[in-house]
Amino acid sequence: MGRALAAAIGVASIAAAAVASAEPPAGAAACSGCHPVSSRVASPVPRLGGADRAAIARAMQDFRSGQRAATVMDRIAKGFTDDEIQAIAAWYATQK
Amino acid sequence: MKPGRREFLGLVAGAAAFFPTPTFAQGAAPRVVVVGGGFAGASCARALRQLNPRIAVTLVEPNATFTACPFSNAVIGGLRELSAQQFTYERVGADGITLARARATGVDPPARTVTLGNGTRLRYDRLVLAPGIDIRWGSLPGYDEAAAAHMPHAWSAGEQTLLLRRQLEAMDDGGLVVISAPANPFRCPPGPYERASLIAHYLKTKKPKSKLIILDAKDAFSKQRLFQAAWAELYPGLLEWVPLSKGGAVTSVDAATRTFVTDFGRHQAKVANVIPPQKAGRIAEVAGVADRSGWCPIDPVTFESKLQAGIHVIGDAAIAGAMPKSAFAANSQAKTCAAAVARLLSGAAPPAPKLINTCYSLVAPDYGISVAGVYVPSGGQLADVPGAGGVSPADAPRTTRAAEAVLAEAWFRTITDEVFG
Numbered sequence: 001m002g003r004a005l006a007a008a009i010g011v012a013s014i015a016a017a018a019v020a021s022a023e024p025p026a027g028a029a030a031c032s033g034c035h036p037v038s039s040r041v042a043s044p045v046p047r048l049g050g051a052d053r054a055a056i057a058r059a060m061q062d063f064r065s066g067q068r069a070a071t072v073m074d075r076i077a078k079g080f081t082d083d084e085i086q087a088i089a090a091w092y093a094t095q096k
Numbered sequence: 097m098k099p100g101r102r103e104f105l106g107l108v109a110g111a112a113a114f115f116p117t118p119t120f121a122q123g124a125a126p127r128v129v130v131v132g133g134g135f136a137g138a139s140c141a142r143a144l145r146q147l148n149p150r151i152a153v154t155l156v157e158p159n160a161t162f163t164a165c166p167f168s169n170a171v172i173g174g175l176r177e178l179s180a181q182q183f184t185y186e187r188v189g190a191d192g193i194t195l196a197r198a199r200a201t202g203v204d205p206p207a208r209t210v211t212l213g214n215g216t217r218l219r220y221d222r223l224v225l226a227p228g229i230d231i232r233w234g235s236l237p238g239y240d241e242a243a244a245a246h247m248p249h250a251w252s253a254g255e256q257t258l259l260l261r262r263q264l265e266a267m268d269d270g271g272l273v274v275i276s277a278p279a280n281p282f283r284c285p286p287g288p289y290e291r292a293s294l295i296a297h298y299l300k301t302k303k304p305k306s307k308l309i310i311l312d313a314k315d316a317f318s319k320q321r322l323f324q325a326a327w328a329e330l331y332p333g334l335l336e337w338v339p340l341s342k343g344g345a346v347t348s349v350d351a352a353t354r355t356f357v358t359d360f361g362r363h364q365a366k367v368a369n370v371i372p373p374q375k376a377g378r379i380a381e382v383a384g385v386a387d388r389s390g391w392c393p394i395d396p397v398t399f400e401s402k403l404q405a406g407i408h409v410i411g412d413a414a415i416a417g418a419m420p421k422s423a424f425a426a427n428s429q430a431k432t433c434a435a436a437v438a439r440l441l442s443g444a445a446p447p448a449p450k451l452i453n454t455c456y457s458l459v460a461p462d463y464g465i466s467v468a469g470v471y472v473p474s475g476g477q478l479a480d481v482p483g484a485g486g487v488s489p490a491d492a493p494r495t496t497r498a499a500e501a502v503l504a505e506a507w508f509r510t511i512t513d514e515v516f517g
Contacts, residue, residue, distance in 0.1 A: 023147060025440075027470070028454035029431035033424045034503075035511045043506035050161060071488070071500055072454055072468050079470025079484030084450065 025087035027080060034072075053093035060085040125152040126441040129210050129220040131200045131379055133157030133185060135164075136426035137226030138515045139191045141398030143434035151441065154194040154218055156210065160184065162516065165284065166423045167508050168253040174262045174292030175300075175461055181253055183516035203383035205404045209367040222437045224399075225392075226411045226430070227377025227386060228252075230281045231419075232390065233244035235373045236349060243351035250291075251283060263367045264295065266362025269303040271366030274356055276346045277312045278373045283412045283421045286467070288371050290457040297460050298330040309363060310337045311356055312344040314465065318420070319457060319465055319487050326459040326497075346370075376413035383407055391415045394466065396473035398436035398446050399429060408433050417477035418469065427451040427511055448473055450481075458506030 035048045048056060062068035064085075065079035080088070124501035126449070130141045130150055134219035143157045162183045172218070189195045192292075203223065210218045231249060233240050239247070250256040262272070270397040274294055277288035280438030291312050298304040308331075327335050338344035340381070347402035354368040365421075375381075375390030385392045385401040392409040393402040399414065401407045402409035410433045419425045426453045451471040456464050469477045488500060 001509060023435055024431075025449035025453065026447065029143070029429040031433065032448075032450065033427050033511050033513050034454060034507050036513065038513050040517065041506075041513045043510055044136050044502065045506055055137055055380065071496060071503060072466050074450060076454070076467040076470060077484075078448070079452070079481040 025084070025091050027084055028091050029087045031088070033090070048092040049095035051092060053089045056089035056092055057085050060089070101461075105295040112460060116439065125150050126221045127152045127154070127219060128155060128222050128224060128225060128437060128441075129154045129218050130224040130230060131156045131210065131490045132226035133159070133162055133188070133425040133427065134226060134228050135511070135515055136228075136430045137224065138162070138185070138188055138402060139427045139430035140224050140226060140410060140434045140437075142188060143436060144514070145191045145193060145430045146225065147434055147438040148442075149192065150192070152440065153192075155185070155188060156194050156196045156198060156200045156212065156218070157185065158197060158199040158213070163257075164508075164512060165253045165287075166252070167249075167505075168257045169287065169291040169294045170263065170458065170461075171253075171257050172250060172291060174261065174265070175294065176296075176369055178258060183512060185516070189515055196422075196507070200379045201382070203379065203407070204262075205407060207385065208406060212246075214321075220406075221441060222406055222408065223383075224375075224408045224410060225380055225383060225413065225438065226409075227373040227379045228412045228428070232375050236346065236370065238349040238351060239370055239372055243349065244370070246351040247349060247354055247370045249370055249372055251287075251371055261365070264298060265301065267306070267366045270305040271303070271307075272363070273299070273306065273308045273369070274354075274363050274365035275308070275310045275331050275369045276349075276356055277310060277314065277317070277371050279313040282371070283419065283457075284376050285420050286323075286455065286457045289317055289319070289323045290459070291369070292335060292337075293326070293331070293457070293459040294476055296327070296335045300331060300334060302502065304334075305326060305332070308335045309344050309365075310335070310344075311358060311363065312339050313336060313346065315339045315341050319467055321490055322465045322487055323457075323459065325490065326463060326465070330460055330463070361453075373431045376409075380409065380413050383403070384411050386413075387415075389415070396453040396476065396478045396503070397448055398440065399433040402437075417471070418480045419451065419453055419471050419478050420455065420469075421465075422453055422455045423511060424455055424507075425451070427515065428452055451478065453485075454507065456500060456507055458501060458504060461496075461503075462501050463494070463497040464502070464504045465497065466500055466503075 063073040164181045196216045220460040237461040248256045248260045283451045338420040348357045354365045356363045380386040398407045410429040432449040439446040465488045470481040
C-alpha cells in the first residue's frame with residue numbers, strides 16, 4: 001500500500017508539472033474568446049499565439065493608458081497589472 | 097458507452113475510494129464527465145483535453161447539433177439564417193472526447209456517478225455541469241409549453257427562433273409586437289433589448305406602420321443608455337419601453353388571444369414574445385447543486401459547487417457574481433474550471449483565476465455596442481476588477497458603432513471556432 005501511494009504521488013507530481021507548463025497564466029485563457037487561435041477564422045482581431053512578446057505587452061499597456069485607440073481593449077486592459085500583462089505576453093509568445 | 101468500460105469502472109472504484117483526491121494511481125486515467133454541450137460544456141471538455149490528454153473526458157449531450165443563441169436575434173429579424181447558428185460535435189469528438197448522445201437524468205454525488213436516459217451509468221472523478229437554462233414554466237400564469245407555441249419565448253435557439261420569425265413575417269403592416277422581459281437574473285441580460293432593436297429594424301424596413309412595445313419587469317437593464325440613445329436615433333415612435341415603475345411587469349398572459357396582462361392594463365399583440373423567468377437546467381436540481389433561487393452557488397476559484405463536492409457548475413446555470421450569463425462568460429468560466437479540475441485531479445491547488453466577459457449587441461445591422469468586464473474571486477464570489485470594464489462610450493461616432501458591429505460578427509466566428517471548430 002505504501003509503495004502504491006508513493007508511486008501515485010510520484011506520478012501525480014510529474015503530471016502536475018506537465019499541467020503547469022501548459023497552463024495559461026491568469027486571464028490568458030479568456031483572450032481566445034475574441035482573438036482567434038485558428039488561422040481558419042477571418043477576423044480583424046489579431047491572433048496572439050506566436051506573436052512577439054514585447055509587442056503584446058506594449059499593446060496591452062498602451063490600451064490601458066489610453067495611448068492606443070480601442071473599441072473594447074481599453075476597458076479590458078485596465079483589469080490587468082504589469083506583472084499579469086508580462087505573464088500573458090510571455091505565454092502567448094510561446095504558443096503556436 | 098462500450099460495455100467493457102463499465103466493468104473497468106467497477107474495478108477502479110476501490111482505488112478511488114482510498115484516495116480522497118482522485119489520483120493517477122495504478123495508471124488509471126482520471127475521468128471527467130461534462131454534462132451539456134453548449135458554450136460552457138463543449139469549451140470545458142476541449143480545454144481539459146488540451147491541458148492534460150490523459151484525462152478521459154466524456155461529454156453528455158442529447159442533441160447532435162448545437163444551435164447558438166448569440167446572433168439568433170438576427171435570425172428573428174431576417175438578417176441571418178438559422179443554419180449559421182448551428183454546429184456539430186464532430187471536431188469535439190476528434191479531440192478524443194467521448195460523446196454520449198443522451199440526456200443526463202440522475203447524479204449520485206457520494207457514488208460519483210451520472211445516470212443517462214439510456215440507462216448507462218458513468219463514473220467520474222470530477223463532474224462538470226453546464227446545463228444552461230430551463231424555462232420556469234408556470235411562474236408566469238398562463239405561460240406553459242402549450243402557450244409557447246402561440247407566444248414563443250425563443251430563448252433557447254432553434255424551432256422557437258424560427259417560429260417567432262415566421263410570425264413576424266406573417267404579420268400585416270400596422271401590427272403590434274409585444275416583448276415581455278423578465279426580472280433578473282436571466283440568460284443574456286442585453287438580449288431582450290437587442291431583440292427589440294432587430295425586430296424594430298425589420299418593422300422599420302418592411303412594415304413601417306407597425307409598433308413594438310417592451311413590457312419590462314425591471315426599471316433598468318444592460319447597456320440601457322446606449323440602447324435608448326440608439327432607439328431614439330433609429331426607431332423613434334416605433335419602439336416603446338415600459339419599465340416596471342410605469343406598469344411594465346406582466347402578471348399573466350392569455351395565449352389564445354396573445355394578450356399580456358399587467359397591473360395597469362392589457363396589451364393584445366399580433367406577435368407576442370414572452371421572455372419568461374428562468375432557472376438552471378434541470379440536472380442541476382437533480383444533482384442537488386441548485387439552491388432555492390434555482391441557480392447554482394459555486395466557488396469562484398474552481399467553480400466547484402458550494403452544495404456538492406466533486407461537482408463543478410459553469411455557464412448560465414452558475415451564480416457567478418458580477419459575471420453575466422453570456423456565451424463569452426460561459427467560455428471563459430469553462431477554461432478556468434478546466435484548469436482548476438486538471439490541477440485538482442493531480443493533487444495540486446488551483447491558483448486564483450482572472451476572467452473576462454465581452455458581450456456585443458446589435459441595435460441595427462451596422463450598429464454594434466458592447467459591454468466588457470474583468471473578474472477576480474473576492475469575498476467568495478466573482479467580482480469586477482475596479483476601474484476595468486464598462487460599456488461602449490455614449491458619445492462614440494457611427495464609425496465606432498459600425499466597427500463594433502463588425503467585431504461582433506468576428507467574435508461569433510472566433511468563439512464558435514474555438515468551441516466547435
